[in-house]
Amino acid sequence: MSTRTAELLAGIGLLVFSLVLMWTVYTDGLTIGWVDGRGPGAGVWPFWLSLGMALTSVWTVVRWFRKTTAESRNEAPYIDSDPFALVAISFVALTAMIFLVTIVGTYIAIALFLGFYMRVIGKHSWRMTLVTVIGAVIFIYFLFEWQLTKYLPKGLPIFEDGFLWIDNFRWEYLM
Amino acid sequence: MGEIASLLGAGLLQAFEPLNFGMIIAGCMAGLFIGAMPGLGSVNGVAILLPVTFLVPPTAAIIFLAALYYGAMYGGAISSITLGIPGASTAVATVFDGRPMAQKGLANQALMAAAVASFIGGTISIVLFTLFAPPLAELALKFGSQEEFALMVLAFATFIGLGGDDIPKTIFSILLGLVMAAVGFDIISGQPRLIFFDMVEFQRGIGFLVLAIGIYGIGEMLWTLEKTGGKVKIENVKTTLAEFKENLGQIKKYLPTTSLGSALGFFVGTLPAAGATPASLMAYGLAKTFSKDPDSFGKGNISGVAAPEAANNAASTGSMLPMITLGIPGSPTTAILLGGMIIWGLRPGPLLFANNPDFVWGLIGSMYVANFVTVALNLALIPLFVRVLAMPFTILTPVIFILCFVGVFATTDRMFDVWLMLILGLGGYLLRKLNYPVAPAVLAIVLGPLAERSMRQSLISSRGDVTTFVNPVEHPIALICIILAIALMLYPVYLGYRRKKEREVAKSP
Known part of the structure; x- marks a missing residue:
């Protein structure tokens, strides 16, 4: 087109x-x-x-x-296939992440998305990927859930229950 | 005058309170980083980080975001010079001479000129701000709903007259923002409006932050991915103390054009459609015109780096003037700040000076302090920021997407808004590829509810008489604004006519 x-x-x-x-x-x-x-x-x-x-x-x-x-x-293509592939992959991955949030919850979805982007698209080492993913998850939990007291989506009940265990730990021992 | 001095003194003291001072440093660092990353500018940073600021009281929050705003103006120069890609649209003019200087091996000289010029620009404009803001706010205290509405019409007219984008597309963008602002319950009659597909979620309306993060977070990243493909090349920079001293001596070379650019930037910055990008381009043109050696511009003239950098910093401060005093943002970034102030429970506009002096003067005081902090951080950390630029997009992009998602959810507590953000971001990206400007829509969705309310209040109080907006006896200021707005909207028509005339003259022998 x-x-x-x-x-x-x-x-x-x-x-x-x-x-x-x-x-x-x-x-x-x-x-x-x-x-x-x-x-x-x-x-x-x-x-x-x-x-x-x-x-x-x-x-x-x-x-x-x-x-x-x-x-x-302008008769040039509206969508240039070469850079557009990157745009399309990024957008689809983002959409998948938001969809996953409603199923497995925020943290697993974020970890999968970031891991996919860094490992598959960025071809970073496993070590770099894992450090960034774990750092990002802890950062988001600390900033939003802990400091801003926001309850981010936890997905289906089974995942939510698993997460409550972490939350309880925080309330029992860290507050 | 004495009163202003004492208020300013109190504001400066407030800026040095530990929390506020910490916010200045954090904001400047974040701004320098965001400004330096290609594709991200102050508006993206402020949109994405606004949800995080609910952590601290409003004064500290605005101090953080304001510091981020001018930090990003400094930061933009870093990638303009070392990468040859403007770190933000506001630093486009810096590339013209900054890149040639870097290629000649003078990158650190250019970076230093940019930092010093930014400091001069910021300082001159904050002094102008302190002088202009209180009288303007006092004048604005007399404004009724008629004047408020007329001012907003004028703000939108500047986009049509001075925005420089395609006119039908600009008008479309403004109207789209205004209509999106109307979704949800009507403020006067209480009736639900534009509830698409009967989805109850629309009853709460479309939050401005959902649109702003969609466009400036998601849309902007997609746009940057397409433009750069993630590939950049960095010119090497290293600084020694001897060079540092030598570069300081260069200052007097560009001081006159810098001061001129600063004053120009301030006044251009106060106009809603103009802002830092055109201000820096105009300052560049001005520096070239007044130069003894105009041919050296574009080939690495240091004044060509200094003038636009002074102007974009001055403009960022200038754009806060109408936001604080009139409640009309002077740029897309301040539009988001204004929306934030509403969320924090403040009412932007002239009453802010009377009701929340702590907030206003704390902000003004912080601007003085932040200028010093930013120039110091910038000069000290240039090598670090240059290294940060090498950070691959495959880490930055997903992190920004995650922050967009969490930020929207944390502000509205609804997955519905997250999906809406995604759709608006994609739509914004696709339309931007066709040259539809997106900034007017963001400004319009923030001002929309205020504009509609002031229009209807005026008409209720005048019993439905439309001429109330142009009544020279009762509302002379509204009349002046409306006349100016009409003149601005007709300006492109006049330009088109003149161009046509010129072409005819050129054709006839």
């Missing part, structure tokens, strides 16, 4: 998105008009600003046809 095509698709996509926003506001029964003596209703702000978004998207599409913008003249 060339940058030129991407520009058009983005313009149309954002136009549709803006129209969906307007439709949502309208069908939710919010007042999009003027209330006498009180000024604008609750729907005025989102409705008319979404209309503005729709109009600027139309403007972008018109400029695409007239080839005004640099992007609409």
Whole structure:
């Protein structure tokens, strides 16, 4: 896909998105008009600003046809396969990590993600990888769970129970 | 004047309290590091680290983030000079002469000039800040909702008139931010708005931090991975004491352009759309124009390093002026700081000076102290930071992603927001590839609720009369802001017209 095509698709996509926003506001029964003596209703702000978004998207599409913008003249690929592979792997790995958080909990997910990135993509030594992973997990636990008293997600009950053991230890002996 | 002096004295004392002073050092170190890493700038650092600052009281938190802000301005120069890649967009102009100097083997001279110029820029602008802030805040105390709304319109107009990005895309970005800010319960009628797919999670709205971390954490890292592929080459730097003394003697060479760049940077920095990047580019142009030897620019002229570095530091301080006094951020970084202040339970704007003098003057005092700390740390640790730059992206990238995830979750306690951050980050990255500017959207989502409220309050108090915003008798300041805003929005139209005219003149013989 060339940058030129991407520009058009983005313009149309954002136009549709803006129209969906307007439709949502309208069908939710919010007042999009003027209330006498009180000024604008609750729907005025989102409705008319979404209309503005729709109009600027139309403007972008018109400029695409007239080839005004640099992007609409650019025939180079929108996605360059070489550096993009790295971007794609990083994003997929990140998505997998967030998904794993809901199953195995924050700490195991973080360790797997960091370990994968450093060992497989970065080709760091096992020693370096393990030191960084363990350091990161302890750092996050200490800073967020301990100092900021945030309860980070622990995943399914079986993993959560395992973790409670560590938490109990902290409350019993370290506080 | 005497009152300001005593308040400033108290602020300076506050800056030396152990916790606050520790925050200055930690912030400067973090800023130097983040600024030096290619692809990460002050805005990324402030967005990613804001959740961590809930650990300390608000004054210490803002001192940390402010120190990080100008630390990053210093740090940007390190990679501009040694790698030839700007460490942040604010250090782009530093590459022009910093890189040639490094290639000639003068890297340490360039680094030192950058550090000293940053110090001069920071100091001049903090003095200007101290002089301008109290009267501006006092003036702003008289502002009603009409003036507030008109000021915000003016802030957005600066993006259209001066932002320099594609105009329809800039407007789209602003409007998208404003609409995202409207998701959730309406503040006046209490009705739920834009609850997509009937998901109850949207009732709480889209937090600005979710968007900011999505865009400046996830999106920015993806962008950097694509641009650099993780490959960088470092020019060698080593410093000896004798060279250090010799370099100090160079200062008078670039002192005049540096001072000029500092004042320019401060005023450009106060404009919401302009900020440190254009300020440094303008200062570079100015230094070149006033130079006796303009041809040497771009080939390693030391003034070409000093002027933009002074300007970007001055601009970072300048951008805090409207944030503290008017509640309108002067840059994307200060937009995130402003959002943070709301989370800390403070109300940004003129009342801050009256209600939270400790906070305001503690911040101002810390800026004086942080300037000294940063220049000292910078000069002492340049070799260390240069080595840090060799840190492979395969460690930095996953660590930043992890911090983004934990930071968002720790702030909102919802996995829903983490997923939203991921989607917004990817969307921001894809749109940025098509030259959609992302900064206006972040500013808009922070200012959106305030803008809508002030607009509707004005209209309720005037019983639905729209002319209340331009009433020359009751709201002259609002009128002036609206006129300025319209002028700014028409400015690109005028530029286009003039360019067309020039082309016609060029065509006709």
